[in-house]
Amino acid sequence: MKAILVDKADDRYTAQITDISTADLPAGDVTVGVEYSTLNYKDSLAITGASPVVRRFPMVPGIDFAGTVVDSESEEFAVGDRVLLNGWGVGETHWGGYAEVARVESDWLIPMPSAFTTQQAMAIGTAGYTAMLCVLALEDHGASPMSGPVVVTGATGGVGSVAVAILAKLGYDVIAVTGKTEEHEYLSRLGASEIIDRAEMSEPGRPLGKERWAGAIDSVGSHTLANVLASTKYGGTVAACGLARGMDLPATVLPFILRSVTLAGVDSVHCPRPRRMEAWGRLAADLDLDLLEEMSAEVRLEGLFELARRQLEGGIKGRTIVKVKS
Numbered sequence: 001m002k003a004i005l006v007d008k009a010d011d012r013y014t015a016q017i018t019d020i021s022t023a024d025l026p027a028g029d030v031t032v033g034v035e036y037s038t039l040n041y042k043d044s045l046a047i048t049g050a051s052p053v054v055r056r057f058p059m060v061p062g063i064d065f066a067g068t069v070v071d072s073e074s075e076e077f078a079v080g081d082r083v084l085l086n087g088w089g090v091g092e093t094h095w096g097g098y099a100e101v102a103r104v105e106s107d108w109l110i111p112m113p114s115a116f117t118t119q120q121a122m123a124i125g126t127a128g129y130t131a132m133l134c135v136l137a138l139e140d141h142g143a144s145p146m147s148g149p150v151v152v153t154g155a156t157g158g159v160g161s162v163a164v165a166i167l168a169k170l171g172y173d174v175i176a177v178t179g180k181t182e183e184h185e186y187l188s189r190l191g192a193s194e195i196i197d198r199a200e201m202s203e204p205g206r207p208l209g210k211e212r213w214a215g216a217i218d219s220v221g222s223h224t225l226a227n228v229l230a231s232t233k234y235g236g237t238v239a240a241c242g243l244a245r246g247m248d249l250p251a252t253v254l255p256f257i258l259r260s261v262t263l264a265g266v267d268s269v270h271c272p273r274p275r276r277m278e279a280w281g282r283l284a285a286d287l288d289l290d291l292l293e294e295m296s297a298e299v300r301l302e303g304l305f306e307l308a309r310r311q312l313e314g315g316i317k318g319r320t321i322v323k324v325k326s
């Protein structure tokens with residue numbers, strides 16, 4: 001079976017396509033024939049070795065996948081069931097989706113929502129599911145389209161594109177922050193009503209600025225997140241899920257103590273199963289499948305090495321689906 005395998009020996013990091021056998025697969029009670037995976041930011045870090053996300057070697061990267069059960073010792077899943085998986089350390093500490101077959105724990109799997117093909121589920125992927133977790137976090141704190149606009153940073157990225165599309169469909173006024181001037185039309189088609197140049201947000205700013213948005217979904221971190229917080233309206237919520245610019249947060253407490261702003265952290269990897277099911281259910285209801293198609297491109301395993309480098313330079317638009325099954 002074809003797989004991407006990353007390895008580290010004598011401080012030399014390698015990633016290549018190789019053949020693995022079922023006997024090589026890690027322990028788990030369900031074996032899945034992987035049809036599609038995706039390229040998430042973390043996968044690009046794993047393929048290039050740019051950041052130590054892989055914590056066991058050799059490793060098959062791929063933090064998510066969708067496919068069909070081919071063997072099961074679990075009462076919950078039978079051969080032939082369509083399933084999907086996001087996170088749980090898959091692709092980091094347990095072999096992941098960049099192989100034609102994966103063996104995992106049944107607790108990590110989710111039955112495929114009937115609304116999606118395996119390909120559509122991976123067009124959404126971990127980035128899109130995280131975008132929905134961010135929307136749920138805003139709603140938990142009382143956000144509604146009546147509260148005011150929501151700003152989305154890293155807007156042409158995977159998390160950003162899906163977030164813009166969901167929020168617009170839900171009726172929010174969406175402000176998109178992007179560094180890609182050539183993609184303004186793309187963001188408008190997804191539903192953004194205003195676009196801000198990334199440069200305006202990415203330099204050190206004032207501790208408090210004009211109140212501009214009632215909510216935010218930030219996948220960028222660093223000064224961008226600090227500036228997002230500084231311009232959030234009284235009582236607003238910022239859902240933070242990413243670090244595309246940096247993992248630092250050079251902010252002050254003023255937005256919290258003078259404007260009652262809430263900073264809501266969002267993690268997709270160890271998110272409890274009921275919340276995952278809720279997020280995937282909401283994706284089925286609140287994401288326009290035509291827009292999903294517009295924001296996705298498909299590649300095979302061979303194409304990932306170059307794309308991973310481009311993604312870390314911020315050069316990828318939307319979602320990358322990986323067709324794993326040959």
Ligand code: NDP
Pocket residue numbers: 040041042126127130153154155156157158159160177178179180198202219220224240241242243244245266267268269311312313314315316317318
């Ligand atoms: P993408 O690479 O698809 O998107 C990131 C976007 O961020 C880019 O397209 C670009 O958008 C913007 N960006 C890139 N570099 C910079 C920079 N230096 N300064 C400002 N903006 C920049 O990644 P994903 O959407 O898949 O993931 C985004 C982030 O979210 C990553 O850090 C990832 O690790 C994190 N993440 C976290 C999860 C969690 O569980 N918390 C789950 C999934 C993702 P533009 O050109 O439009 O400005």
